Each structure stands twice: as C-alpha cells, then as structure tokens.
Amino acid sequence: MYKTLLSFILLSSLMLQASDILPSWNEGTSKKDIISYVSAVTDEKSKDFIPKKDRIAVFDNDGTLWSEQPAYFQLFFIMDRIKTLAPQHPEWKTKEPFASALKGDLKGALKNGMEGLMALVMATHAGMTDEAFDDIVIEWIKTAKHPTKNVHYSELVFQPMLELLDYLRANDFKTFIVSGGGIDFMRPFASEVYGIPSNQIVGSSIEVKYENKKITRLPKFRFNDDKAGKPVAIHYHIGKRPVAAFGNSDGDFDMMKYTEANEKYKTLQLYVHHTDEKREWAYDRKSHIGKFDKGLDYAKEHNWTIVDMKNDWKVVYPFELKK
Amino acid sequence: MYKTLLSFILLSSLMLQASDILPSWNEGTSKKDIISYVSAVTDEKSKDFIPKKDRIAVFDNDGTLWSEQPAYFQLFFIMDRIKTLAPQHPEWKTKEPFASALKGDLKGALKNGMEGLMALVMATHAGMTDEAFDDIVIEWIKTAKHPTKNVHYSELVFQPMLELLDYLRANDFKTFIVSGGGIDFMRPFASEVYGIPSNQIVGSSIEVKYENKKITRLPKFRFNDDKAGKPVAIHYHIGKRPVAAFGNSDGDFDMMKYTEANEKYKTLQLYVHHTDEKREWAYDRKSHIGKFDKGLDYAKEHNWTIVDMKNDWKVVYPFELKK
Numbered sequence: 001m002y003k004t005l006l007s008f009i010l011l012s013s014l015m016l017q018a019s020d021i022l023p024s025w026n027e028g029t030s031k032k033d034i035i036s037y038v039s040a041v042t043d044e045k046s047k048d049f050i051p052k053k054d055r056i057a058v059f060d061n062d063g064t065l066w067s068e069q070p071a072y073f074q075l076f077f078i079m080d081r082i083k084t085l086a087p088q089h090p091e092w093k094t095k096e097p098f099a100s101a102l103k104g105d106l107k108g109a110l111k112n113g114m115e116g117l118m119a120l121v122m123a124t125h126a127g128m129t130d131e132a133f134d135d136i137v138i139e140w141i142k143t144a145k146h147p148t149k150n151v152h153y154s155e156l157v158f159q160p161m162l163e164l165l166d167y168l169r170a171n172d173f174k175t176f177i178v179s180g181g182g183i184d185f186m187r188p189f190a191s192e193v194y195g196i197p198s199n200q201i202v203g204s205s206i207e208v209k210y211e212n213k214k215i216t217r218l219p220k221f222r223f224n225d226d227k228a229g230k231p232v233a234i235h236y237h238i239g240k241r242p243v244a245a246f247g248n249s250d251g252d253f254d255m256m257k258y259t260e261a262n263e264k265y266k267t268l269q270l271y272v273h274h275t276d277e278k279r280e281w282a283y284d285r286k287s288h289i290g291k292f293d294k295g296l297d298y299a300k301e302h303n304w305t306i307v308d309m310k311n312d313w314k315v316v317y318p319f320e321l322k323k
Numbered sequence: 324m325y326k327t328l329l330s331f332i333l334l335s336s337l338m339l340q341a342s343d344i345l346p347s348w349n350e351g352t353s354k355k356d357i358i359s360y361v362s363a364v365t366d367e368k369s370k371d372f373i374p375k376k377d378r379i380a381v382f383d384n385d386g387t388l389w390s391e392q393p394a395y396f397q398l399f400f401i402m403d404r405i406k407t408l409a410p411q412h413p414e415w416k417t418k419e420p421f422a423s424a425l426k427g428d429l430k431g432a433l434k435n436g437m438e439g440l441m442a443l444v445m446a447t448h449a450g451m452t453d454e455a456f457d458d459i460v461i462e463w464i465k466t467a468k469h470p471t472k473n474v475h476y477s478e479l480v481f482q483p484m485l486e487l488l489d490y491l492r493a494n495d496f497k498t499f500i501v502s503g504g505g506i507d508f509m510r511p512f513a514s515e516v517y518g519i520p521s522n523q524i525v526g527s528s529i530e531v532k533y534e535n536k537k538i539t540r541l542p543k544f545r546f547n548d549d550k551a552g553k554p555v556a557i558h559y560h561i562g563k564r565p566v567a568a569f570g571n572s573d574g575d576f577d578m579m580k581y582t583e584a585n586e587k588y589k590t591l592q593l594y595v596h597h598t599d600e601k602r603e604w605a606y607d608r609k610s611h612i613g614k615f616d617k618g619l620d621y622a623k624e625h626n627w628t629i630v631d632m633k634n635d636w637k638v639v640y641p642f643e644l645k646k
Contacts, residue, residue: 131564198561208555215581236506258536
C-alpha cells in the first residue's frame with residue numbers, strides 16, 4: 001500500500017513536471033536539448049553533475065530576451081530623450097546628429113557611425129546622478145511605446161525565454177545578463193522583468209565619479225560589452241567560466257565559445273534564430289542589427305542548439321497568452 | 324491548551340534565537356546595534372522595513388573580515404611568489420625591487436612606493452590565464468603561513484564577522500566584499516571562507532584580454548577599489564546603494580558615507596576598531612596599514628557602531644573556539 005502510494009505521488013509529480021516545464025515551447029529538438037542538459041547536470045549520480053555554485057548561465061539581452069527591431073530599444077530611448085531635452089538645447093535644431101534625431105530620422109542621426117552615436121549617448125546618458133538616471137529610464141519604460149508593435153517595450157520580451165530563465169533558476173542556476181546594451185539602462189527595469197538582480201546584469205558602461213556622497217555619470221565611454229568584451233566582462237563581474245550561454249548574434253559568439261571551452265563541465269550553447277517574420281521579425285546573415293552569420297555556421301557545425309523561433313515557440317510575447 | 328502550546332513554542336524559538344545570534348559577540352552596544360538594526364529592517368510592520376531585494380550589505384576585507392598586519396596578506400603572497408619565480412629571473416638578484424623582495428625585505432622592496440609595488444604586482448599577477456592564477460592562489464592559501472601567527476592566512480579571519488555575515492544572510496541580506504585587495508586574489512578562496520559567491524566579491528583589478536577562448540592577465544593596472552573607488556565599484560558591480568557597510572579604516576570611509584546617504588532606507592555603518600594587541604593587533608590613527616583617523620572621528624560624531632575588538636569579541640579567530 002505504502003509503495004503504491006509512493007509510486008503514485010512520484011508519478012504525479014513527474015507528470016506535473018513534464019507538463020509544467022517550458023510550456024510555451026513546442027516539443028522538438030530545442031526543448032529536448034534544454035531539458036536533457038539540465039537533467040544531466042543537476043543529477044548527482046550523473047557524470048555530468050555540476051555543483052550548484054558553478055551553475056552559471058549567461059544571457060545576451062537584445063534579440064535573445066527581448067526584440068531588437070527595427071533598432072535596439074535603447075536607441076528609441078535615446079531618440080525620445082533627445083526630443084524631451086530639446087527645449088533646453090535650441091542649438092540642436094541645426095546641429096547634427098541632433099537635428100536628424102529631432103526629426104525622428106534615426107538613419108540620418110547615425111550616418112557618421114560611432115561618432116554620432118556617442119554624441120547622442122552622452123547627451124542623454126551623462127550629466128546626472130545614477131539615481132536620477134534610474135528614474136528617467138523607469139519613467140520611459142512605463143510610458144514609451146514601440147513604433148510598430150504599439151506596446152510598451154517591456155512587453156516585447158520573449159515568453160519562452162522567461163520560462164527558460166525560471167526553469168534554470170528552479171534548478172539552482174544563477175542567471176546573468178551579459179549584454180552590449182547599457183548596464184545602467186537595463187538595470188532599472190530588467191530586474192523586475194526577468195527576475196535577475198541588478199548585480200547579475202552586466203553591460204556596456206560610461207565612466208562615473210564619486211563626489212559629495214553621490215555617483216555622477218560622466219560623458220566618457222568606459223567599456224564595450226560586445227564580442228570579445230563579453231568574456232572580459234564575465235571575468236570581472238562573475239569571476240568564473242559559465243556552463244550555459246544564450247545569444248542570438250555574432251556579438252555573442254565569443255561568449256558562447258568561451259563557455260563551450262569550459263574544461264570542467266558539460267556546457268550548453270543556445271542561439272535564438274529570428275525566423276518568424278509574422279509574429280516577430282526574420283533576419284540573420286545580412287541584418288545590420290543582430291547579424292547572425294559566423295555564429296550560425298559554427299553553431300550548425302558544432303551541434304549547438306538553434307531555436308527556430310517560428311516553429312519552436314508556441315507564443316513569442318507574454319501578451320499573446322492573454323488573448 | 325493550544326494557546327499555551329503556541330506560547331511555549333514561540334518562547335522557545337525566541338530564546339533559541341537570542342542565544343544563537345552572534346555567539347562570539349559579548350553583550351554590549353555593538354551587538355545591540357546590529358541586532359536592533361536587523362530586527363527593524365526585516366520587520367514588515369516596521370516603518371524601517373527594507374524589501375529583500377534592497378538588503379545590500381558591503382564589507383571591506385583587509386582588517387574587517389581578516390587581519391592585515393604586519394602587512395596586507397596579498398603582499399606576503401607577492402613576496403612568496405617572487406621567491407618561487409626567482410630561478411626563472413636571475414636578473415632579480417641585483418634588480419630592485421626584486422632584490423629586496425628576495426631577501427624578505429618588504430620595506431626595502433616598497434621604498435619607491437607605488438612604482439616598486441606595481442613592478443612586484445605585475446611580475447606575480449600577470450602573464451597567465453585567469454584559471455592558472457586561481458590555481459596559484461589556491462595552492463598558496465593552502466600552504467603558506469603567517470610570519471608571526473604561524474597559521475594559514477585563511478585561519479586569520481574574524482570569527483565574530485563570520486557570524487555577522489551568516490546572521491545577515493539568514494535575514495535575506497545579500498553580502499558583498501568591496502575591498503582594495505585584488506579581485507582575483509580574493510575570489511579563489513574567499514567564496515569558501517566567507518560564503519560569498521565570486522560575483523559578489525569586488526576588488527582592485529588589472530587588465531585582461533580575451534583570445535583563443537581564454538582570459539589572459541595583462542601587466543596593466545585597471546581599477547583601484549579604495550577610497551572614492553569603492554562607491555564607484557559598488558555602482559558597477561551592484562548597481563544600487565547599500566543599506567549596511569562594514570569597514571575598519573579611512574579607505575572605507577567613502578563607501579560608508581555613501582551608504583549612510585541612502586535616502587530610501589535606514590542604514591547601518593560599523594567600523595571594526597583594532598584595539599586588541601594581545602589577540603590581534605592594536606592600531607588606528609598612526610598606522611601605515613589600515614589608518615583609521617578621519618573615519619574614527621566621523622564615526623564617533625555620527626553615532627556609527629564602533630566595534631572595540633578587545634571588549635566586544637569573545638574570540639577573534641575561529642581556531643580559538645577549538646581550544
């Protein structure tokens with residue numbers, strides 16, 4: 001009797017588990033890869049077992065955890081801020097890249113490449129305390145809307161990836177964001193949206209100084225958390241090699257190869273491939289944003305998991321669940 | 324009957340708690356300050372309640388969590404490494420600061436100040452992968468012994484501070500080290516010794532590069548995590564203002580004032596005052612290492628907690644408990 005009861009409880013719990021894991025993922029190779037990896041490395045009897053303290057999972061943000069089209073969302077933040085600040089800067093009306101930005105002409109504003117971009121970044125990201133900047137970002141994320149999807153930017157996170165983050169944390173992984181985006185742009189809202197504490201959110205940064213009990217943001221670039229910068233940022237912020245890495249573009253390729261080269265533990269590398277032009281966007285090798293070319297070839301050759309967004313995901317965004 | 328039972332259980336649990344909290348701390352102002360702070364900010368009904376996500380506690384390391392006399396322990400690591408590496412560098416026999424270091428003459432090795440120190444740091448901390456450096460540190464911490472105490476350096480951590488770290492974590496504080504010491508020198512052993520994960524250990528750093536799937540350490544100084552550098556490091560690594568700060572010297576003063584200036588929450592500032600020349604060392608205003616002068620005046624004026632090591636601590640080191 002006792003044994004029957006026990007079997008029943010175990011069976012129910014297994015069934016519950018199976019139906020609960022990654023509910024927005026269709027059955028298929030991607031879902032199977034994730035579950036079999038997590039099962040192997042969390043099973044104490046497995047040769048692939050990883051102690052909890054070393055279960056480090058790193059996620060790119062733009063294009064991996066939320067959308068990044070038609071331009072990185074931080075660029076829309078910049079354009080919106082330029083408009084808000086324009087009355088204090090009458091000279092912007094005739095001065096590039098501000099003049100183009102004020103007309104909403106992103107392409108024109110960025111036609112001089114990094115130089116124009118940096119001018120826009122510094123005009124909108126520096127000159128205030130860290131806490132004042134937090135408030136600016138929070139206000140924007142609560143009010144601004146995506147130009148074509150017409151919803152708040154924080155609604156454009158990927159439901160299947162939220163489930164993946166939860167699933168990993170439920171299995172005692174520590175989840176980190178390692179993004180080319182601004183560290184201080186992400187932190188004010190990403191903690192709440194993704195359930196990742198601010199100290200586990202890593203990104204590009206500008207210089208700051210401490211004076212009069214305050215941190216003030218300075219108009220000087222400090223660190224580019226992209227490509228080879230990602231493993232460097234992982235070194236400083238995490239201090240150990242990850243075991244699982246999640247990205248969507250060639251910008252994440254170094255971070256993923258760095259993870260793959262973990263000599264101590266079995267690893268998982270997963271690329272989100274943007275294949276869904278209907279629900280999201282479809283782009284890869286030739287895209288200006290989120291270019292996915294070398295990484296795609298390597299991923300195929302090395303049997304990394306490549307998520308086919310169109311076929312692997314039941315829904316893309318959380319709001320689809322409410323329909 | 325039910326009520327009596329409930330009272331009994333509550334009473335027992337309170338008594339257990341009181342005797343279990345900070346057992347190596349003598350009853351007195353310091354212990355009372357800590358417990359009343361933690362009780363206030365973790366009580367949901369209190370006006371001082373702090374949500375778990377914002378319970379950020381920052382600790383200096385040298386002189387706060389372990390001893391720092393007669394010199395920072397990382398300096399002994401450097402001196403030991405110079406001796407180990409000497410056979411590969413015959414030129415060191417006649418070249419300063421190496422010649423003095425090889426004779427065990429720390430004062431001579433450092434007589435040119437930062438220049439000599441940096442030469443010693445780079446000769447011992449750069450030129451290998453991050454993982455190789457981890458192994459070097461772990462081997463050293465396992466084998467090297469303190470010149471006068473004749474025990475391993477990791478045995479010279481402060482038992483009352485270990486209890487304080489545990490107590491804070493039991494109350495859902497996230498504990499961080501923010502030290503002038505090397506981030507990569509601390510991480511390989513401090514996680515185990517203090518129960519603090521590597522990503523919550525912050526310190527001074529040298530540059531690194533990513534190449535061929537490896538992080539290599541470069542002979543170039545990057546960040547000095549001391550004085551005004553501490554709030555800056557907190558900004559990048561933690562991303563929010565702490566509510567509790569623990570230090571022992573003027574090097575921690577900025578971090579503690581930054582914490583005190585938290586406008587959202589009640590804060591705690593605690594200074595460890597080295598007053599025990601018998602069990603540890605006694606030093607403050609005039610000490611070359613761990614100078615504690617401006618901070619001491621300010622702490623007294625502003626009613627910060629000042630731990631009198633001699634009178635507040637039943638034991639200093641964990642090994643005293645085993646005697």
